[in-house]
Amino acid sequence: MDRTVYLPRLSDHAGAVAAAMRAYGIQAEVLPPPNAETIAVGLALCRGRECLPCLLCVGDIVCHVRRPGYDPSQGVYFLPGGPGPCRLPQYRVLLREILERMGLGAVEVVAPSSEDGYALFGERPRATRMLAAGALAGVDVLQKALHELRPYELDRGRTDSVYRRSLEQLLEAVERDRTAGLVAAMARAAREFEAVPVDRRRRRPLVAVLGEVFVLLNLFANDDLVRKVEATGGEVLAGTFSDVLDMTETNNVHEQWNQSLYLDLLGAELSRRYQIMVLRRAYRPFARLLTHPLEEPLRRVYERLRPHYDPELGGEAVLAMSRAIEAAGHGASGIVNVMPFSCVAGLMAAGMAPRLRAALDGIPWLDISYGGQESTNVGTRLEAFMHQVVQFQRRRRPAPVAAGSSP
Numbered sequence: 080m081d082r083t084v085y086l087p088r089l090s091d092h093a094g095a096v097a098a099a100m101r102a103y104g105i106q107a108e109v110l111p112p113p114n115a116e117t118i119a120v121g122l123a124l125c126r127g128r129e130c131l132p133c134l135l136c137v138g139d140i141v142c143h144v145r146r147p148g149y150d151p152s153q154g155v156y157f158l159p160g161g162p163g164p165c166r167l168p169q170y171r172v173l174l175r176e177i178l179e180r181m182g183l184g185a186v187e188v189v190a191p192s193s194e195d196g197y198a199l200f201g202e203r204p205r206a207t208r209m210l211a212a213g214a215l216a217g218v219d220v221l222q223k224a225l226h227e228l229r230p231y232e233l234d235r236g237r238t239d240s241v242y243r244r245s246l247e248q249l250l251e252a253v254e255r256d257r258t259a260g261l262v263a264a265m266a267r268a269a270r271e272f273e274a275v276p277v278d279r280r281r282r283r284p285l286v287a288v289l290g291e292v293f294v295l296l297n298l299f300a301n302d303d304l305v306r307k308v309e310a311t312g313g314e315v316l317a318g319t320f321s322d323v324l325d326m327t328e329t330n331n332v333h334e335q336w337n338q339s340l341y342l343d344l345l346g347a348e349l350s351r352r353y354q355i356m357v358l359r360r361a362y363r364p365f366a367r368l369l370t371h372p373l374e375e376p377l378r379r380v381y382e383r384l385r386p387h388y389d390p391e392l393g394g395e396a397v398l399a400m401s402r403a404i405e406a407a408g409h410g411a412s413g414i415v416n417v418m419p420f421s422c423v424a425g426l427m428a429a430g431m432a433p434r435l436r437a438a439l440d441g442i443p444w445l446d447i448s449y450g451g452q453e454s455t456n457v458g459t460r461l462e463a464f465m466h467q468v469v470q471f472q473r474r475r476r477p478a479p480v481a482a483g484s485s486p
């Protein structure tokens with residue numbers, strides 16, 4: 080309790096976890112966003128076969144501990160892990176080895192994993208975890224509002240500034256008043272987003288951006304892909320962090336059932352339902368404003384994936400494919416599957432794309448892989464893809480007309 084927990088800045092969601100920790104007396108701070116220097120450090124220290132999230136997290140943490148005058152006994156670094164066909168659990172092992180090599184073995188790393196439901200710590204770990212889940216859902220909903228309104232705003236930059244202000248107010252409220260603060264902050268944010276002048280009479284083609292959670296949410300890693308899709312004429316429906324928690328709890332329920340651990344099963348099922356409840360609660364004040372429905376619980380969506388791929392195989396590929404099917408049902412005219420270079424989960428989803436496309440009326444599908452090196456052809460591929468998306472939207476049905484414009 081007397082040390083500071085530092086969280087790598089996956090995205091604005093890291094601030095939500097830090098705010099929940101502070102609300103329960105844990106000193107928590109989010110590291111600065113990754114940049115060219117941190118990735119260069121990550122590349123220099125890792126072996127070269129690691130995925131992009133590993134390079135960035137290692138780079139961010141090592142740059143932080145190398146600051147002049149840093150006292151290694153003062154901080155703890157937060158690096159989540161998880162099982163499955165993924166290198167995530169190895170990050171902590173690798174980071175520890177690198178720190179020892181640098182003579183910084185005293186630096187502590189904590190790695191909550193999906194196997195323990197990402198349990199947090201401190202004096203009230205369960206309450207901290209529950210508040211963090213609510214705050215993460217809040218950030219997801221703010222980002223939904225940002226993505227749905229920004230392409231139609233009449234005052235350039237207004238939606239971004241409302242998003243930034245709402246995020247700040249949300250994090251302050253969570254830290255100060257916990258759940259009560261969270262609920263009040265979401266209601267206030269909905270009112271502020273409603274006041275953004277937009278013209279949604281002619282809807283742009285909807286593009287679902289899905290895939291591996293780190294590159295999906297990290298603006299540096301994905302080179303601000305959502306804005307790029309918007310710049311080429313699309314509107315984005317993006318995957319969320321809450322999805323990862325829903326996936327984790329759904330998998331845990333399945334595991335406990337397989338092992339006949341009925342008491343643990345009950346706990347996992349309650350956590351899963353809680354996760355769904357907090358997302359719905361965060362979304363409620365926005366229900367009048369947002370036209371895309373909230374994602375269904377994954378367990379239900381998995382049934383639509385089952386004819387093509389067994390969802391019990393788990394991992395983020397299952398998540399991306401399930402949400403792709405759901406998004407197509409909600410009117411998406413294109414799917415972008417993002418992945419770090421050589422990511423197993425991303426490659427599995429990419430491998431299944433022809434089969435899923437065939438089942439989804441030939442919906443355009445674009446796989447983009449990010450390796451941390453500048454890529455020159457994403458813009459060109461995106462433009463070609465958006466051309467197909469527009470054709471697909473025209474072929475399938477007339478562009479949907481929104482409920483109206485505001486204010």
Ligand code: SF4
Nearest residue numbers: 130165166167419422
């Ligand atoms: S899902 Fe892929 S990119 Fe993400 S940690 Fe696992 S292997 Fe790496």
